[in-house]
Amino acid sequence: MIDYLRKVAREIDELIRNxxxxxxxxxxxxxxxxRDYPGRGGKRIRPALLIWSCAMLGGxxxxxxxxxxxxxxxxNWTLVHDDIIDRDVSRRGAPTCHVTLAEEMKQFPLDDEARERSGRDFAILAGDLQQGWANDLLLRSVEHGVPPRVVLALSRKLQKLANAALITGEALxxxxxxxxxxxxxxSQIREMLYLKTGALLRFCAEAGAMIALNTDSAEPEEVKILGEFAAAAGIAFQLRDDYLGLFGDYSSLGKPLGADLREGKATILLLTTLQMASGEDxxxxxxxxxxxxxxxxDLDTVRRIMHDSGATAMIDAETAQLAERARNLLREFPDNIYRQCLIDLINFLINRER
Amino acid sequence: MIDYLRKVAREIDELIRNxxxxxxxxxxxxxxxxRDYPGRGGKRIRPALLIWSCAMLGGxxxxxxxxxxxxxxxxNWTLVHDDIIDRDVSRRGAPTCHVTLAEEMKQFPLDDEARERSGRDFAILAGDLQQGWANDLLLRSVEHGVPPRVVLALSRKLQKLANAALITGEALxxxxxxxxxxxxxxSQIREMLYLKTGALLRFCAEAGAMIALNTDSAEPEEVKILGEFAAAAGIAFQLRDDYLGLFGDYSSLGKPLGADLREGKATILLLTTLQMASGEDxxxxxxxxxxxxxxxxDLDTVRRIMHDSGATAMIDAETAQLAERARNLLREFPDNIYRQCLIDLINFLINRER
Incomplete structure (x- = not known):
């Protein structure tokens, strides 16, 4: 699977770069x-999900x-605006978009505050442009083997799942x-996570299926099954993310352990612990x-309470269940290398240490 | 023409509201x-331009x-993000989007600064969602009489002229x-104005023509002529805007006279005056x-210098020339009520007092 994932990453890197x-x-x-964030590489999980869903069905x-x-x-454009909103300064080991642009503002006679503000203003516009770029890439698939009716259906799906649902998730x-x-x-957090992360993954899986089936309809069984698969995988992925935020390996994570806790961020892990812990804990x-x-x-104490309350075991079980559900959904499809890649991708995402 | 414009406004108001x-x-x-800005009404000049261009050609x-x-x-979404960037507090006589949202933040325990910041954050997301909404409306025209290939061509044109060109204009x-x-x-300002205002007007005129001609090509003469017409009209409109910013009627303008001057905003009027004025002036x-x-x-002094330098006369002549050029381009088309509406629209835009 890793070799296949690298192949996807290479192709996407090249397409985006040029x-x-x-x-x-x-x-x-x-x-x-x-060009910055889209060109920074990363695992390219979304493209892999879309391409493999398509290829698994013979597309x-x-x-x-x-x-x-x-x-x-x-x-990537949602990350640019997220980083502005969260006032994050680094992303994948490099300065965030608004920080880089604020640095560029040094060519103008501005004080620190104005420089920071102008960097943020241009980063808003960078994300806005990237949203157009994403739409344009999808529309141009008509020149690369996707029929007009299918492109239209996918573009509408993108507005629904990637624009309306994803941004609603971010807003929540x-x-x-x-x-x-x-x-x-x-359950509120679970829904927010589905919207913020799961909806775009669902788009990828469903889009892949629709291209393979050459259909503009989301009704075929294959499309629905792959959509459910992606939604389940998305939540499992997020649960693992929360867990690693406290129990992961500091040196290989992008942010310090306990960052969610410091921000008072309501993760499912934290809420479950608060529900299950004894009064004193x-x-x-x-x-x-x-x-x-x-x-x-402090962090050891937090970890101990999460453990003693039974919350980590519960989240582990839920993650495993979701992953199992995702894998079972895939078993509805013929066994081929792309189905195996999708199964391995699930295992990779929920077993990763960073 | 005004009755026809009101009819367009009613139809657009209703479509957007529902x-x-x-x-x-x-x-x-x-x-x-x-829903806020798109529902605030306004003259709906862009929709009129698109609908009349289409109807003039028999569409x-x-x-x-x-x-x-x-x-x-x-x-409207570009206005939401513009207002954040310009830190404007009112738009069409009501609070701007980020100000309204900051007001909504009073339901949370936040200090003034955090409230303002959260209002801005949600306004970024509101604009992001509206960009998706705009795309979705265009894509859904396939259900209202526009063939798939034409919808795809228009959607790509929207990414090029409304996303890339317009946002580049805003960034400049x-x-x-x-x-x-x-x-x-x-000339730099002129180009920026074409990108920021003219490009979307060009989209409207060309899109109307393409729908009427039932084509996915921008090559037909009618499309090109209407595109040039819209670009000329757009610059004329902006020149009039600059003029009214200093010579207009304070009570009927949205912003105080001289606002551009206070912000040190490089309008063509101001740059032309600086070029033409005597050393002392x-x-x-x-x-x-x-x-x-x-x-x-002070304002009288500015007006006198602009007048004495010959700059206002020069800008007036340029505005009239552009309007004449726009009207002449329309004379290539058969004479009908929609052609007359477009001609009247030009005259309305460059003769308006606010």
Missing amino acids: DPFPESVRPEYLRSAV SEEAALYPAAAAEVFH DVEFSLRPITELSA KAVLTDLIGRAEYSPT | DPFPESVRPEYLRSAV SEEAALYPAAAAEVFH DVEFSLRPITELSA KAVLTDLIGRAEYSPT
Whole structure:
């Protein structure tokens, strides 16, 4: 699977690097910003999901390539705006888009605050342009083997799942961060995660199936099964993410352990622990939420409470169940190398250590 | 023409008000924000341009309606992000999107700064959602009489002219505001204005023609002529805007007279004056740029210098020439009521007092 994933990444990297869409953008630093995140590489899980879903059903990998690149660029523009909203300074080991652009502003006579603001303003526009780029890539798949009616159906699906659903998920995430953690339920978080992460994965799987079946309808069984598969895999992926945020390997993670806890971010793991912990442990944990810093001892305490309460075991079980469900859904399809790649991808995502 | 314009506005108002796209958006205040600007009415010049271009060539007004609404919603999302960038507080007599959303944040325990920031964050997302809404409206025109191949061609044109060109125009506008006015030329401003305003108008005119001709090609003479017509009309419209910013009627304008001057905004009028004014007048004018406030005497001085230098006469002549060129391009088409509406629209836009 890893070799196949690398192949997808190479093809997507090359397509994105050479794509003409950003060429007309000016000023030059904005054009660079538009190319920045999409060109940073990464695992390219969304493209792989789309291409393999298509290929598993006998569709052409070539036809799936532009829609796959569209999903990846779409994902990346949402990261640009997310990073502005979260005021994050680094992404995949390099400065975030708005930080890079603020640096570019040094060519103008601005004070620090104005420089930061202008960097943010241009980053808003960079994300806006990338949204257009993603749409354009998908539309241009008509020149690469996807019939017009299918392209139209996929473009509409992109507006529904990648625009409306995903951004609603992001908005709920922002709102949840403004509300006391005690007001939130695990099911609200689960829904938010489905919208924020699962919906775009669902788009990828369904789009791959529709290209393979040469249909503009989302009704065929294959499309529905692959959609459910992607939604289940997406939640499992997120649960693993939460877990690694506290139990992972610090050196290989992009952000410090406990970052979610410091931000008072309502993860399912945290909410489940608060629900299940004994009175005393609950008080200790509640007290630890939202601190500016955590000592190794603090983090050990949090981990112990999560463990003792039974929350980690419960989340582990849920993750395993979701992964099992995702794999079982795939068993409805004929056994071939792409089905195996999709199964391996699930295992890879939920067993990863970073 | 005014009656026809009102009819377009009514139809667009109704379509936008009842359109289902924003329904799935949450939280509820974000959904309201998504519907806000597009529902505020306004002259609906872009939809009129699209519908009349189509009808003038014998196309169906009904088929042009969804693309027209798409252009209007597209225009509105760019205003939402523009208003964030320009830190404007009012738009069409009501609070801007980010100000309204900051007000909504009072339901959360936030200090003033955090409230303002969260309002801005949600406004970024509101604009992002509206961009998807605009795309979705255009894609759905396939259900209202526009063939799939034409819808695809229009969607690609929207990414090129409304996304890439328009946002590049906005970015250049932001950059120009960071540079000393003396570094800028009128031709740079002219190009920026074409990108920021003319490109979307060009989309409207060309899209109307393509729907009427039932073509996915931008090559037919009619498409090209209407595109040039819209570009000329767009610049004329902007020149009039600059003029009214200083010579208009304060009470009927959305912003105070001299706002451009206070912001040191490089308008063609200002740059032309600086080029043409005598040494002494040029020094006086340069000194007046970027002040926090202007007395009526200050503004009279600015107006006198603009007049004496010959700049206003020159801009007036250019505006009239562009309008004449736009009208002449229309004379290539058969004389009918829609051609007359387009001619009247030009006259209306360049003779308006606000």
